[in-house]
Amino acid sequence: MSRLPRRSYKKKRMYNYLFATFCVIVTSLSVAALFTLIITIGIQGWHHLDIDLLQSYASRFPEKAGVKAAVWGTIWLCGICVFTAIPIGVATALYLEEFAKKNKITSAIDINISNLAGVPSIVYGIIGLTVFARMFGLFGTINDPLVEIGNPMTFFYFRLPFGSSLLVGGLTLALVVLPIIIVSSREAVRAVPSSLREASLALGASRWETVQKVVLPKAIPGILTGSILSVSRAIGEAAPILVIGGFLFIRFTPENVFDDFTAMPLQIFNWASRPQEEFHAVAASGIIVLLCVLLVFNSIAVLLRYRFQGKS
Amino acid sequence: MTGKEPSTTLCSNTSHQRGGRYLIWKKLIDRFARTVLGCAASVSIFTMVAIVIVLGTETYSFFQLEEVSVSDFFLGTEWSPLLGAQKHFGIWPLICGTLLVTLVASLISIPLGVISAIFLAEYAPPIVRNFFKPMLEILAGVPTVVYGFFALTVITPALQSIWSGIDFYNALSAGLAVGIMCIPIVCSISEDTIRSVPNSLREGAYALGGTKLDTSLKVVFPSALSGIVSACLLSIARAIGETMIVALAAGNLAQLTLNPGAQVQTMTAYMVQIFLGDTDAIGVEYKSSYAVAATLFVMTLSLTLIGAIVTKRYKEVYN
Numbered sequence: 360m361s362r363l364p365r366r367s368y369k370k371k372r373m374y375n376y377l378f379a380t381f382c383v384i385v386t387s388l389s390v391a392a393l394f395t396l397i398i399t400i401g402i403q404g405w406h407h408l409d410i411d412l413l414q415s416y417a418s419r420f421p422e423k424a425g426v427k428a429a430v431w432g433t434i435w436l437c438g439i440c441v442f443t444a445i446p447i448g449v450a451t452a453l454y455l456e457e458f459a460k461k462n463k464i465t466s467a468i469d470i471n472i473s474n475l476a477g478v479p480s481i482v483y484g485i486i487g488l489t490v491f492a493r494m495f496g497l498f499g500t501i502n503d504p505l506v507e508i509g510n511p512m513t514f515f516y517f518r519l520p521f522g523s524s525l526l527v528g529g530l531t532l533a534l535v536v537l538p539i540i541i542v543s544s545r546e547a548v549r550a551v552p553s554s555l556r557e558a559s560l561a562l563g564a565s566r567w568e569t570v571q572k573v574v575l576p577k578a579i580p581g582i583l584t585g586s587i588l589s590v591s592r593a594i595g596e597a598a599p600i601l602v603i604g605g606f607l608f609i610r611f612t613p614e615n616v617f618d619d620f621t622a623m624p625l626q627i628f629n630w631a632s633r634p635q636e637e638f639h640a641v642a643a644s645g646i647i648v649l650l651c652v653l654l655v656f657n658s659i660a661v662l663l664r665y666r667f668q669g670k671s
Numbered sequence: 672m673t674g675k676e677p678s679t680t681l682c683s684n685t686s687h688q689r690g691g692r693y694l695i696w697k698k699l700i701d702r703f704a705r706t707v708l709g710c711a712a713s714v715s716i717f718t719m720v721a722i723v724i725v726l727g728t729e730t731y732s733f734f735q736l737e738e739v740s741v742s743d744f745f746l747g748t749e750w751s752p753l754l755g756a757q758k759h760f761g762i763w764p765l766i767c768g769t770l771l772v773t774l775v776a777s778l779i780s781i782p783l784g785v786i787s788a789i790f791l792a793e794y795a796p797p798i799v800r801n802f803f804k805p806m807l808e809i810l811a812g813v814p815t816v817v818y819g820f821f822a823l824t825v826i827t828p829a830l831q832s833i834w835s836g837i838d839f840y841n842a843l844s845a846g847l848a849v850g851i852m853c854i855p856i857v858c859s860i861s862e863d864t865i866r867s868v869p870n871s872l873r874e875g876a877y878a879l880g881g882t883k884l885d886t887s888l889k890v891v892f893p894s895a896l897s898g899i900v901s902a903c904l905l906s907i908a909r910a911i912g913e914t915m916i917v918a919l920a921a922g923n924l925a926q927l928t929l930n931p932g933a934q935v936q937t938m939t940a941y942m943v944q945i946f947l948g949d950t951d952a953i954g955v956e957y958k959s960s961y962a963v964a965a966t967l968f969v970m971t972l973s974l975t976l977i978g979a980i981v982t983k984r985y986k987e988v989y990n
Contacts, residue, residue, distance in 0.1 A: 375882040385786040389810060390807075454708035475715055479971055485961065567700060595812075
């Protein structure tokens, strides 16, 4: 009687250890994949990586090709995305968490946001192309705009429709990351204890004053972390920019938001899709630059979160 | 505001009026802020409306063209919009290519992601967890074009050395890369749901003599199943909509095949092909990309909705 349970217990313990080992191996696989990815790209790209890469434009010759236009394009896109997506995203989060009544419209917005988060980025690209770049063809074609104000070579320039310009790229990327910003900002706002709100309201502050002076300062670190992570996602997106027609051979840096542009991931895609091996090396070195930029962004986010968690 | 004034003036006539005006002003600002924030919130609604309208009208005008018929589109097995005298628009080869890549990706991402999640939430000591978690976060932050490059220059040559009959562009290589990309998505959401299972359940299982294995697989895992299923659906939706990896590694030949070593074209890769080319905005090929985008949108939207329903209906609620 007493031997049977003991043996089965031993067996159970053995199974437990086996499963734990199996788990370690499986989890290590994805880390191994990450290291393989970084090491192989490093090997392919390091010998092409120098200051010339950052200072030269795209070229037909792999040894002369560089990422200058792409880096500047990405910086502009990133800026436009920051100034559109983050205010709208944070405002939406504040509205949904602090102002909205719990009714059908609110829950519709709620479901809608999670649906938007699942829409593939290339679909956003098509929407950006039709709505922003072509404007449904209401104002002439992309190459022959109906409204043009100012000189395209200077900073002061405006056109309708927007065409395949930086502005359209930035707005489209803003649409892509908007749901992510909303979700992360909502979490940050929700994490503010409601006792603080109640105290503020009890002192006679209005809803908006409470939000502005109590909730927002408390939630800012969380909001920033989420926003930085989503902007770094926008930097890496190639599909929407490809669809709205980012150009591949740009030999100048943008002057205004209606300029033609290219971006880092698009340039990398272009080099990677060529048959010549030499361009693959250029693509790999471009990837190293892109990953370094993303690493900086992510470290800032991690540091912010660390400080935030340390405080509370 | 009134703190600096002597308390005697609080009840005086002027201060009373000022207080009243101040309150009205405050109320107005509050109303204004509420409206502005509400407008911002409506942006997401407008986005969805724009997606539906644009895709709907363009797809409708695509079906109005004489080269195209609705039945061919949904039942046809040949997709050749760019080549040949007779253009064929049958969506199935594209759907088949997409599903093949998605299947390979899910076979990688779902088991690996779920097992990693169980490990991280149940087994891993904090030190190990603090090592693996940032790694997975980095993996999640790698741009997809990088995975595409990885598939093309590392996975494909490796596969070719093992399996000689494989095409240079193939569904397997792209699928593997998409799978690696999806592991962090499955893992992080699953881990969150596993962690939210209350400890009392675990303690109950231990008290009944269960080992850690029994507890995690027979008690915790079933309780967290709804969250895990919706995580898997989300990763499938991501795999279906993934663009840059398949555009680089899966090829551009739309064919109806179940062979993962063959070249395929996914729906997203077709759109990339169209928008990279110099097709004009009124051509039938150009319009066809909207119809493909609409199909893609319907597929991912239904997956997201099913995921939401699963979470809502089967979520275990603990007090």
